[in-house]
Amino acid sequence: MDCRFETAETRRNKCAACYRQFNKVEHLVEHMKISYHSVHEPTCGICRKHCRSFESLREHLIGPLPKQECREIFANRGCKFCLKVLDSPNSRRIHQQKCQLSGLNGISGRFSNMGIRDNLTTGGGATTRGPQVVALACKMVGGGSDGSLDLCGRVCLIDEHENIIFQCYVNPLIPITNYRYETTGMRQEYLRDAMPLKLVQRKIQDFLCNGEPIWTIRSRGGKAKILVGHGLDHDLASLQIEYPTTKIRDTAKYPPLMKTSKLSNSLKYLTQVYLGYDIQNGIQDPYDDCVAAMRLYMRMKTQIHKIEDYPLASDPQNRNNFATWRQSELERMSPEQMLEISRSDYYCWCMDSSYSL
Incomplete structure (x- = not known):
């Protein structure tokens, strides 16, 4: 009117x-x-x-x-x-x-075949500047007779300064039938000596809880970490990890970043439109996804x-x-x-x- x-x-x-x-x-x-x-x-x-x-x-x-x-x-x-x-x-x-943030310009390529990077520690106290924040992303290989079942083949965790805390190939519980090389860059020999899923699960869950029993974790305060990512339900399920939703910041479910109240935007789209660079072209590295999700989180967090x-x-x-x-x-x-x-x-x-x- x-x-x-x-x-x-x-x-x-x-x-x-x-x-x-x-x-x-x-x-x-x-x-x-x-x-x-x-x-x-x-x-x-x-x-x-x-x-x-x-x-x-x-x-x-x-x-x-x-x-x-x-x-x-x-x-x-x-x-x-x-x-x-x-x-x-x-x-x-x-x-x-x-x-407009810059892309990673080959950073992921330098990390792609570095094997295990493990700086996971637990028991650190909360700091006065706020809760510790980490981002997680997985890359999936295929299982089942037709290779369509998603299995975690690689996982990465970074801190809010985009430093890698933990990265490794993962040996899933059931046989891999499709390494999806075109997008994952993974081959059979990469996962031959990979870390067993159960060990990865325990290390990451202990790190996130940071010494707190999971049933006592509060939405505010405490030592448990805030977990950032995109489509974290899928990633956590593939790792068989449970974590309180009050400590999760998922860019696929955050209402201001969604396409509609029921439809999510892809991480690739959000990175291109809200950060100004491209990801997930060709062989994909979970580090790139971690960084993109963390940058989106920080941009949303710093709104006044x-x-x-x-x-x-x-x-x-x-x-x-x-x-x-x-x-x-x-x-x-x-x-x-x-x-x-x-x-x-x-x-x-x-x-x-x-x-x-």
């Missing part, structure tokens, strides 16, 4: 976050109950519209059917990677040079959002924010007041920066 023809009544029925217009204020209240708008949503730096994901924000700014006024300003002053809007074209140029005492809709203190018995009170609120009490339905990774240990 053209804002020139908005009345006081239509403005009252317009969502202060996504700008969706409703015929009646009670419809706006119902929308706010299920939308979970919050300060943690990707937001247009021009018109301040909230979007559910960065994909939605990208469509709003770039296309195929962008908001025209925002598109024109973004084309002149916007960063195509992080989608921020800068003060001037020159500021955008300087910012985007830093925002308003600090709230109880930032999640699931927090007990927010239970009655949009309760049915408050309907009359909610209908008297302005859209801005309703947005103020609305909370996110997902854990924003920016909160990892404010861990209290």
Whole structure:
């Protein structure tokens, strides 16, 4: 709706976050109950519209059917990677040079046949700067009669500074029938003396738990590490490792990075669009995947959002924010007041920066 023809009544029925217009204020209240708008949503730096994901924000700014006024300003002053809007074209140029990260340029090739690298240690205490963060990735070979069963043939763990902590070939529990050389670069002789899966499982799980029994690991604090990756359910299942979901940061499941609420983007796509370089071309190294996932995590973690005492809709203190018995009170609120009490339905990774240990 053209804002020139908005009345006081239509403005009252317009969502202060996504700008969706409703015929009646009670419809706006119902929308706010299920939308979970919050300060943690990707937001247009021009018109301040909230979007559910960065994909939605990208469509709003770039296309195929962008908001025209925002598109024109973004084309002149916007960063195509992080989608921020800068003060001037020159500021955008300087910012985007830093925002576009470089590829690994052969680093993975130097590591590809180095065999075992094992710097796993446990028992280190948590530090005051925040929880320890590591990224994990596996490369799969094939098992079963047709080679379609995914088996972990190689695993890599890195720290937040992109240093390799652990890397080895893995000897799975059942025979390999397809080494998938075109993408894994693995041959039979590489896995002949590979580390048994059970040993890999125990070493990695002990390292992640860092001396804490898995059933005592808390979502905040403690010594257990935050685990970053892409499609970690698949990787952990192939390693037969269990780890608390509250300690997992999966770029395939993080709502702001997803294609839709049910569909994930590939790590290759996310790296190209949000980091500015290509991965997974030809023979693939799990180190490259670890680095890409860690860089995406760090980019999401370092976003600056308003600090709230109880930032999640699931927090007990927010239970009655949009309760049915408050309907009359909610209908008297302005859209801005309703947005103020609305909370996110997902854990924003920016909160990892404010861990209290």
